[in-house]
Amino acid sequence: MTLKDELAEVARSLGIIDIGFADVGLWSTDPIASARIRPLNRPDSIMQGCRTAVVMGIPVPYATLLTAPSIAYNQMYRNVNAMLDMAAQRIAMELMARGWQAMPIPRDGYHGIDGLRDTPTAFFSHRHAAYLAGMGTFGVNNVIITPRNGPRIRWVTVLTDAVIDGDGPMEEEVCIHCDRCVRACPQNALSPGTYPDIITDKTGCIDRSEMLAKQGIAPCGLCIAACPVGLQKGPTPGPTEAARAEIQSYVRKRFARSRRSGR
Numbered sequence: 169m170t171l172k173d174e175l176a177e178v179a180r181s182l183g184i185i186d187i188g189f190a191d192v193g194l195w196s197t198d199p200i201a202s203a204r205i206r207p208l209n210r211p212d213s214i215m216q217g218c219r220t221a222v223v224m225g226i227p228v229p230y231a232t233l234l235t236a237p238s239i240a241y242n243q244m245y246r247n248v249n250a251m252l253d254m255a256a257q258r259i260a261m262e263l264m265a266r267g268w269q270a271m272p273i274p275r276d277g278y279h280g281i282d283g284l285r286d287t288p289t290a291f292f293s294h295r296h297a298a299y300l301a302g303m304g305t306f307g308v309n310n311v312i313i314t315p316r317n318g319p320r321i322r323w324v325t326v327l328t329d330a331v332i333d334g335d336g337p338m339e340e341e342v343c344i345h346c347d348r349c350v351r352a353c354p355q356n357a358l359s360p361g362t363y364p365d366i367i368t369d370k371t372g373c374i375d376r377s378e379m380l381a382k383q384g385i386a387p388c389g390l391c392i393a394a395c396p397v398g399l400q401k402g403p404t405p406g407p408t409e410a411a412r413a414e415i416q417s418y419v420r421k422r423f424a425r426s427r428r429s430g431r
């Protein structure tokens with residue numbers, strides 16, 4: 169069994185089916201990554217001697233996403249992030265047990281929404297790692313669109329000095345340019361076009377995240393909920409309109425109460 173197979177098996181035991189591998193050299197040669205990622209934020213700067221980025225993804229349940237913004241989506245989002253961080257730690261340990269160096273990159277490399285406003289990009293982009301590992305391609309909403317789950321998947325990365333065959337970027341674009349994400353954005357933060365020619369207006373997106381975080385229901389999620397790529401055929405699995413309003417009312421009531429009491 170190759171190291172690649174062994175890591176995929178460990179990942180599967182952690183509930184992670186989507187795992188890919190990117191050759192670190194791609195950060196300097198791929199036109200998108202080399203244009204968008206500064207040398208300081210590339211794997212070989214973050215971990216000297218790094219040769220491979222191991223990228224893992226966990227899909228976000230569509231039915232929960234359809235309640236967003238809500239406490240249900242907020243909690244699920246945190247759980248997925250925690251699972252990804254644990255999986256990255258575990259894969260790093262597996263690599264170290266085999267004599268390799270490894271560095272799990274935290275899921276969110278900024279410090280909350282305030283940190284994001286100060287520095288709107290994390291010190292490492294899991295999106296670009298996922299793209300270079302052939303998991304999907306960039307969509308109009310600037311996130312990775314995968315054939316199986318569209319944009320409804322979150323990523324984490326482990327850097328290692330182990331040399332593992334890379335999967336390489338996908339050749340065919342997955343985004344179908346329907347622009348539903350553009351129309352769904354209440355901040356008009358997205359524009360039609362092709363990444364990296366079109367970049368999300370991060371200030372508008374952060375403004376909305378901040379407003380929702382104050383109510384305990386960040387993140388927003390509307391642009392990824394709107395994307396039709398990777399949806400299964402059949403009835404939409406989300407809540408009824410009434411149930412959605414009911415789920416969302418919990419936080420609104422609490423927010424209104426805390427505003428009234430000045431807390």
Ligand code: SF4
Pocket residue numbers: 352353354355356357358368372373374376377388389390391392
């Ligand atoms: S997360 Fe919300 S505010 Fe940000 S781009 Fe998507 S729809 Fe717009």
Ligand code: SF4
Pocket residue numbers: 307308309313319342343344345346347348349350394395396397
């Ligand atoms: S909603 Fe349409 S335009 Fe936006 S990312 Fe998905 S496929 Fe692309």
